[in-house]
Amino acid sequence: MQRRHLIRALGAAPLGLAFGPLRAQTVSRLLVGATPGGGTDIVARSLGHEMGPRMNRQFVIDNRPGAAGNIAAAAVAKAAPDGSTLLLSYTSHAINPTLYDKLPFDPVADFTPLAGIASLPGILVAHPSVPANNIRELIALAKARPGKLNIAIAGLGSANHLAGEVLKLDAGLKITSVPYKGTGPALQDVIAGQIELAIAGVASVQPQIRAGKVKALGVTSAQRLPEFPDVPAIAEAIPGFDFSAWYGLFGPAGMNPELAEQFSRAARESLNTPAMKERFKTEGLIAMGTGREEFGRFVKSEIQRWGRIVTATGARPE
The missing domain is CATH 3.40.190.150 (Bordetella uptake gene, domain 1)
Structure with a gap:
């Protein structure tokens, strides 16, 4: 439904x-x-x-x-x-x-x-043009391009915002956080290519993933999700990472x-x-x-x- x-x-x-x-x-x-x-x-x-x-x-x-x-x-x-x-x-x-x-x-x-x-696990997604297809490739890309990537934040202080901050902190990445007034506007700009990355709840982003408008790089739960078995858990690259809402x-x-x-x-x-x-x-x-x-x-x-x-x-x- x-x-x-x-x-x-x-x-x-x-x-x-x-x-x-x-x-x-x-x-x-x-x-x-x-x-x-x-x-x-x-x-x-x-x-x-x-x-x-x-x-x-x-x-x-x-x-x-x-x-x-x-x-x-x-x-x-x-x-x-x-x-x-x-x-x-x-x-x-x-x-x-x-x-x-x-x-x-x-x-x-x-x-x-x-x-x-x-x-509620989150999914780290990217615009299709981003040259990374999983969390390990994103970490390598961000380290090669410090300060060049941006991540949309749908609500400062939210679980997804903090998950993104921990990702940057633990992996030693310089990615700029850009605040948005909600998940909808944040995803719209990722789809439009105005911003490269976002973390959103499964329900909010899975239609865009299925349609190929964004690509999933990693999930914030400790294990992979049954709905997305090919999308790695961020914990596979950063042990102990688990930030579900x-x-x-x-x-x-x-x-x-x-x-x-x-x-x-x-x-x-x-x-x-x-x-x-x-x-x-x-x-x-x-x-x-x-x-x-x-x-x-x-x-x-x-x-x-x-x-x-x-x-x-x-x-x-x-």
Whole structure:
């Protein structure tokens, strides 16, 4: 199913309406720190669509874009811990504590981690005219032409931006980073030959790869992707390189453990439905399905990991 068809199928209206007349359903707002139609929004709508019947709840998607997800996160941090307000967050939850000088919330203490939902690898792509066909050839080219190549950055401080900065740092490359207001404009300029390189999520770039408008040089995950078996992992040239983005479900701090477990179980069960698996395949997502304790440990480790990367690269927010 194409992304626009998926959005139309899930609808811009509250998700509970998809199940017909609602009777005595509890309503939960699922806040998303991104605009409608983007990857985070689609994951939230897909998740709410599957969780609703399992919990007899109406999940209403509440888009609160801005400040790299901080606006939505701040609202959930202040909400009552009764399950009426949840957060579908992404990698920025772990990046922002170091990226921003001060946050209006504590990314650990002010939240109840519920479930790890999915990871999203990025793909390093190039304009077809670039004389490199894989990550090793790109590294050799960049070293032969220091400062001559440019890479588009779709969002300063994003996971894909930091992945590109680590690539340059670890491989000792002089490649100029050029900020863009979103993945779409960045890819348009790569396709047009205005800029040589970009890192983007699988769903955003795979149509252009299939059409030959750009070529894939490497993936940011630790292993190659099943959808692109011929595209090497950047880790094959730079051992230990693994910079996938991720999505996770949070509630406010202080949630009743039994209620938190109900949300966690419903979310994890939703990932195993045929419909959800197909949606994730379309979006290039890899299901995580981690429970509350494991996801909580993961978030803490990610804050430390991304903190070191932000500090090492000197990245700053827009």
